[in-house]
Amino acid sequence: MEEVCEGKDFSFPKHEEKTLDLWNEIKAFETQLELTKDMPEYIFYDGPPFATGLPHYGHILAGTIKDIVTRFQAMKGHHVTRRFGWDCHGLPVENEIDGRLGLKKREDVLKLGIDKYNEQCRSIVTRYVEEWEKIVWRTGRWIDFKAGYKTMDLSFMETVWWVFAQLFEKGLVYKGFKVMPYSTGCKTPISNFEAGQEYRDVPDPEIMVTFPIIGDPHMAAFVAWTTTPWTLPSNLALCVNADFVYVKVRNKYSGKVYLVAESRLSALPTEKPKQNVSNGSVDDSKKSNPEDQGTFKWYEPLFDYFKEYSDSAFRVVADNYVTDDSGTGIVHCAPAFGEDDYRVCIENKVISKGENLIVAVDDDGCFITKITDFSGQYVKDADKYIIEAVKAAVVAIIHLLGMCSDAAQGVGTSLVVLLLIWGVVLSGQTLRELGRGWGCYRHTQLHLWRFIKVEELKEKLLENNKQTYWVPDFVKEKRFHNWLENARDWAVSRSRFWGTPLPIWISEDGEELLVMDSIEKLEKLSGVKVFDCWFESGSMPYAYIHYPFENVELFEKNFPGHFVAEGLDQTRGWFYTLMVLSTALFGKPAFRNLICNGLVLAEDGKKMSKSLKNYPSPLEVIDDYGADALRLYLINSPVVRAEPLRFKKEGVHGVVKDVFLPWYNAYRFLVQNAKRLEVEGLEQFIPFDQAKLQDSSNVLDQWINSATQSLVYFVRQEMDGYRLYTVVPYLLKFLDNLTNIYVRFNRKRLKGRTEGEDCKTALSTLYNVLLVSCKVMAPFTPFFTEVLYQNLRKVSNGSEESIHYCRFPQEEGERDERIEQSVARMMTIIDLARNIRERHNKPLKTPLREMVVVHPDADFLNDIAGKLREYVLEELNVRSLVPCNDTLKYASLRAEPDFSVLGKRLGKSMGVVAKEVKAMSQENILAFEKAGEVTIAGHCLKLTDIKVVRDFKRPDGMTEKEIDAAGDGDVLVILDLHADESLFEAGVAREIVNRIQKLRKKAGLEPTDIVEVYFKSLDEDKSLSERVLNSQDSYIADAISSHLLPSAVMPSNAITVNCIENLPPVDLVLNEHLFLSVGDYFSRTQKSVT
Helix, strand or coil, rough: CCCCCCCCCCHHHHHHHHHHHHHHCCCCHHHHHHHCCCEECCCCCCCCCCCCCCCCHHHHHHHHHHHHHHHHHHCCCCCCCCCEECCCHHHHHHHHHHHHHHCCCHHHHHHHHHHHHHHHHHHHHHCCHHHHHHHHHHCCCEEEEEEEEECCHHHHHHHHHHHHHHHHCCCCEEEEEEEEEEEEECCCCHHHHHHCCCCCEEEEEEEEEEEEEECCCCCCCEECCCCHHHHHHCCCCCCCCCCCCEEEEEECCCEEEEEHHHHHHHHHCCCCEEEECCCCCCHHHHCHHHHHHHHHHECCCCCCCHHCCCCCEEEEECCCCCCCCCCCCEEEECCCCHHHHHHHHHHCCCCCCCCCCCEEEEECCCCCCCCCHCCCCCCHHHHHHHHHHHHHCCCCCCCCCCCCCCCCCCCCCCEECCCCCCCCCECCCCCCCCCCCCCEEEEEEEEEEEEEECCHHHHHHHHHHHHHECCHHHHHHHHHHHHHHHHCCCEECCCCCCEEHHHEEEECCCCCEEEECHHHHHHCCCCCCEECHHHHHHHHHHHCCCCCCCCCHHHHHCCCCCEEEEEEEEEEEHHHHHHHHHHHHHHHCEEEEEECCCCCCCCCCHHHHHHHCCCCCCHHHHHHCCHHHHHHHHCCCHHHHCEEECHHHHHHHHHHHHHHHHHHHHHHHHHHHHHHHHHHHHHHCCCCCCCHHCCCCCCCHHHHHHHHCCCCCHHHHHHCCCCCCHHHHHHHHHHHHHHHHHHHHHHHHHHCCCCHHHHHHHHHHHHHHHHHHHHHHHCHHHHHHHHHHHHHHHHHHCCCCHHHHCCCCCCCCCCCCHHHHHHHHHHHHHHHHHHHHHHHCCCHHHHHHHHEEECCHHHHHHHHHCCHHHHHHHHHEEEEEEEEHHHHHHEEEEEEEEEEHHHHHHHHHHHHHHHHHHHCCCCHHHHHHHHHHHEECCCEEEECEEEEEEEEECCCCCCCCCCEEEEEECCCEEEEEEEEEEHHHHHHHHHHHHHHHHHHCCCCCCCCCCEEEEEEEECCCCHHHHHHHHCHHHHHHHHHHEEEEEHHCCCCCEEECCCCCCCCCCCCCCCEEEEECCCCCCCCCCCCCC
């Protein structure tokens, strides 16, 4: 193996770039695909992004998830084709071209020429391909760009036509009128799930309008509420709720009578008191539903644009979609612009189904010539003029808040009451949640388009959803399930230009209709509509391999696909269209496993914004800390559980500090000592094979081997369950155990200070652990594991050229849960003892005489007092360890109920049970621990229900400074804090070794560098120094690999270093001699040893 630098000098980003060069040189990705070509297929579907912008953290997150899963499957022995996809069609592209060319209306495009317009669109869809490829490759993701698919490719579109033709043949396509979301800026209808994908709050007018009741004896008027005044010219009906009580009320100052829902009386905006029709109390005879009042159900329309409908329209109908949580309990219906409005008017025969209802607004969102007063006006601009027209029609107006169409005005202006002749118009402003288009206003509007009968497939969709596996599962069971339950028929045709042509030809007389399913047929006949681009992406599992025109066997053997992953928003997008089309075509879901990630936000919790500059660029983070650190940061966050993440650059740095540096230092420690072994033994370090290592008698070898097998088992299990977010915490714990337990506690063995093959066994064990952990983590951190592997493989015959060609490790040998538990117990005791030391300012370099471990379990004590004893004593710098199973000797027991466990279970009994648990005697507690259960107040309580706390009982005559303890409620650790002369000498020796080791490190010496250390005493009485050095000579010699020599025999060519903190600017080389001034050990007032 080659020498390696210190962790502080190791640049993760630079080594990642070197790794990229290696992968390019050996064609790593292509080679992996070739090596696995005869292995079982693992089918991964890559959702196509738009190529009109650069990748952001959302793309990197989804790409990292996809890369981890596909790398893991490849290492498990699957052939995993990974083809990048591009979503080329649709409104994002057209919107950019419209802006670039200054195109405002559909006629502008036709004047330019559709062929020229589409060529402009084609020119920008691949603009960022090179940048995407560079960034995706830099993040470590292996995916094929050269063989990637584009939705604008003829082969892809041909499959899309085939999909549509299959649906048509199955009777799942129909042509019909439907009120659906419409984008005025894009001049096209959009699907209900497109409209629901992204929302923003926009200010809208809020008005109440009166409609005089024809034939009413009190000359009353219905009061209806709306937030879309521009729909009032298209009003054809009013709708009430048959379950509500409606009342007439008179304003005693104006004398005008209004009819509203009783529950909404308070909504009438007036500062003047209201009274009922008769004598100040509500007249019961007037409590009725206006829909049932015979001749009083008709009203005067506000406008006469649709007077041809007078025989059936301008009357009151009833439906339970009317609510009383806002408004007046009466809703104005414009069937051309509201889904419920259209349904209610059809059901009540206000209009006829299939009738060519006049839509008062054109494709640009402007009123048509029939609406004479507002012809050519954009609907949102017309709001204020319509409100003024209603006022001018001599309708009584109560005016609230002022003109509300001005978005800059706020809410909260005082009420202004204007009493005129008829009715009431309340005009104000409200915030309404509207779908966000590409810089345009969205509303619902009646259109004649092609639909897929999704509602007919609803039960099968719900059944197929149950067959899929999602992480996290609540997205499938709640969000996606609810979306499927409310599925609507899907409008798949668009009145746009840049898209896959809809393969429908209709004769001029409308009698003949043909659907084409291939390029050849489409070239002969064509229509004027294009597909919803979501139909294209939903066809991806078939279209990217040109099925059924090619790859029939590949598809039919491996459908549904094994894995997809995208963001939470795709529950209403790609995941939905995949499920709809696969269910319609094959009666199956399109995928088996799915990971759904959340949204990556800026650190301030807002959406990442280029204009706000509230986030660092991905390449900046990668250049600073490396792609592996970014990958682990994202994967180890709530975002992989479909929750939001506030991105913090410092978090990526934390991954480097907490994960990669300890990992690298363990690796560096191995390499340093392997090189030392080579210098000492004059032969290359070749690690023992795994079979021999399994027979090691060393307890920590056994433990780390078992822990490594547990790591393999855990990661396999979690990755098979697609739970990526659990792996990093487990890895962190494993690396902490490797560096702070195995390496730290085994320093003597690893440095060759034990006899026989013990050193090589320890080094071989560490080598094997690092090699296996690298293979386990290769899918997660492809760069760093490759760097380590390339050096580790130099001493392993027959190794693969890249770690990513290796098979994912299998469990070798049995996991020893008992030994893993034993070491965990040891660390608990060590942590408790460290707490006592910190509390009394006793650093680890200060030796202590004795520690006592109190626990009732004999196995527990045998673990600690047996083969782990020496590790405990050395780590804690304690001379003796005394096990004690008499829990009452050093502790008093008390019982505490676990409220978090028992609270819900016991309910009202909790108080009685808690009181009796706390009153348990020590004898009762011991009997409970032995039996494992106890019955209190009729409830059987187990060991998990009651926590037994052991409080330290200090021996008589002892102070806290002489003896102290710490416990975790299970085990109690007691330390004897007395000091004596022999402990002082050991402490001085330990400090001497510590100072020498620090000097070696600061001088840049390697473990293989041999040095001699000379000393002299500056004390007038040198007997103290001599006594300490003589009594501790064997310890010091063992620690620094040489005896301390008197300075009198120091050669004249020695380099003298007088202070650790101020080394001279010279290069220290092998066989040169150092002089060290150790300094005071306890304080300046005490005599020093130098």
